[in-house]
Each structure stands twice: as C-alpha cells, then as structure tokens.
Amino acid sequence: MENLADFETSTVRERAASLTRGAVTAREKLERLFPFVRDDIAFGFPPGGDLVAASETLRLGYGQCNTKATLLLALCKTCGIPARIHFSLIRKDIQKGFFTGLAYRLLPEELSHSWIEVELEGRWRRIDTFINDLPLFHAAKRALRSRGWQTGYSLALGDGEASADLNLDHEAFQQMDAVTRDNGTWDDPADYYASPHYRNRPGLLRLMAYRLMIGRINKRVRALRLTAPA
Known part of the structure; x- marks a missing residue:
C-alpha cells in the first residue's frame, strides 16, 4: 500500500x-x-473508508477522524512541521446516532481511531479537535445533552465538555474520552492499516453493507449539522 499521507503530491x-x-x-x-x-x-464518511489518501480527501472535501488526520499529517509534513499519527482503539458508541440499526450492529465493538501529534517548541502536542467541523461540533454537543448521552454523534464529552479549538498549550479534545487502547505512533497511516492492530478492515459483507448505507449515514450527519445555532 502506498503512503496515504501523500505530502509530496502537487x-x-x-x-x-x-x-x-x-x-x-x-x-x-x-x-x-x-x-x-x-x-x-x-465531517463525513467517505466511500473508501479509512484508506483514503490526503490528496483524495482534499478532492472530496469531507472526511472522518482517520482521513482528516491523514490530511493534517500530510499538510504538516509538507510545511516542515514534525508530525506523526497516533492510533488507538475507540468505543463504537462514538458513532451512535449517525450509525443506527443494522449499520451500528455491524460495527466492531472497538474501532481503529487516530489523532495527530506535532512537535512544537520542543514538545509533542496531541490534537484531535479538527475532527468535527464547527457547525457539526456545536449541533452534536447540543444533541448529546438533549438525549442525556456522553458519547455519540462523533463526540465524547467525558466530564461534560469537549473542544473544537486548537489547544496547543492546554490540551482539550473531542473524542479522547472514548479511547480504550493505545496502539502507538506511526509515520504513515498505511503502515498501521497493514498491521494486525487495525480493526476496521471489513469483510465482504460489511464492506457491501457500508457502501449501501453510507449515503443514509452521511444524510444524518448533514441533517444534524443544519440544527447548529446560527
């Protein structure tokens, strides 16, 4: 598999x-x-799942945690910012509300998830607050509170809060509270996806179901985004 963080492409x-x-x-x-x-x-779920190059995410104009992390990694590398991608497992209820019914049942109990780390001023900083676009972030936060959930709609509120800001000096996150296992840092996501650690590799049935259902799932994402306060 070629590098997905294709930072050398034009x-x-x-x-x-x-x-x-x-x-x-x-x-x-x-x-x-x-x-x-x-x-x-x-924020949205691409047809290619996680295996989407940074240049392709630019073309699509949307992505989820892993594909947006791949893009930010590539952009940082292009700009000479030391960066790496950090993979983990995360509870599947992070996508509750977007994935429903059969689509939710077909998800593994734990999903492979990533964020970005950059070396800045002598220290590595963790960043995951790029995952949800700002209108979706505010709409999801309100939807979780109205349902009495702490996790779902691509957010994990934890103590009741989450952030959509770039918090380089005082870390705050969108999804870290739902992380269950650390799978370490990787130079390119393709290396992780080829490893035994990767959990999102679908069988034929799940792949077919994903492709059939993804339009409806993305429709739920768009509908929630439209409820964001003006």
Whole structure:
C-alpha cells in the first residue's frame, strides 16, 4: 500500500503553500492549517473508508477522524512541521446516532481511531479537535445533552465538555474520552492499516453493507449539522 499521507503530491503541496503563505513559525503555520482541516473539510464518511489518501480527501472535501488526520499529517509534513499519527482503539458508541440499526450492529465493538501529534517548541502536542467541523461540533454537543448521552454523534464529552479549538498549550479534545487502547505512533497511516492492530478492515459483507448505507449515514450527519445555532 502506498503512503496515504501523500505530502509530496502537487495537490497537497499547493494547498499547504496557499494556506501558510506569510506564516513563519511552525505555530503560525499550524494555526493556518488547523481551521482548514476542521471546517473546510466537513465531517463525513467517505466511500473508501479509512484508506483514503490526503490528496483524495482534499478532492472530496469531507472526511472522518482517520482521513482528516491523514490530511493534517500530510499538510504538516509538507510545511516542515514534525508530525506523526497516533492510533488507538475507540468505543463504537462514538458513532451512535449517525450509525443506527443494522449499520451500528455491524460495527466492531472497538474501532481503529487516530489523532495527530506535532512537535512544537520542543514538545509533542496531541490534537484531535479538527475532527468535527464547527457547525457539526456545536449541533452534536447540543444533541448529546438533549438525549442525556456522553458519547455519540462523533463526540465524547467525558466530564461534560469537549473542544473544537486548537489547544496547543492546554490540551482539550473531542473524542479522547472514548479511547480504550493505545496502539502507538506511526509515520504513515498505511503502515498501521497493514498491521494486525487495525480493526476496521471489513469483510465482504460489511464492506457491501457500508457502501449501501453510507449515503443514509452521511444524510444524518448533514441533517444534524443544519440544527447548529446560527
């Protein structure tokens, strides 16, 4: 499998250059890249599942935790920001509300999940707050509270809070409270997906079901986003 964080492609290089034009420090560059990945790449489930290159996510304009992490990783690498992807397992109830009925039952109990770590000013910082675009984040947070849930709609509130901000100095997260197992850091997601640690590898039945149901699942994502406060 070729590298999915294809940071040397012209598509990724040109987008990174346009986003960071005029920025000098790694912090300044990251502050430009982050809102683009969070908001311009809307949250949604691509037909290719996790196995989507960064350049393809740019073309699609949407992605989920793993594909958006792949994109942010590639953009950081293009800009010379030391970055790595950190994989874990996460409870499947993180997607409760979007996946329902048979689609939810077909999910593994634990899903492979990732976030990004960047080395900034001598320290590695964890970032997962790019996963949900801002309108979806606010709508999901309100939906969870109205249902009395702590986890679902791609958020894990934990103590009742979550963040959609770039928190480099005071870490805050969107999904970390639902993480169950650490699978370490990887240079490229393709290496993890080829390893025995990867849990989202579907059999033929699950792959066919996913492709049949993904349109309806993404429709639920869009419908929830529309409920966000103006």
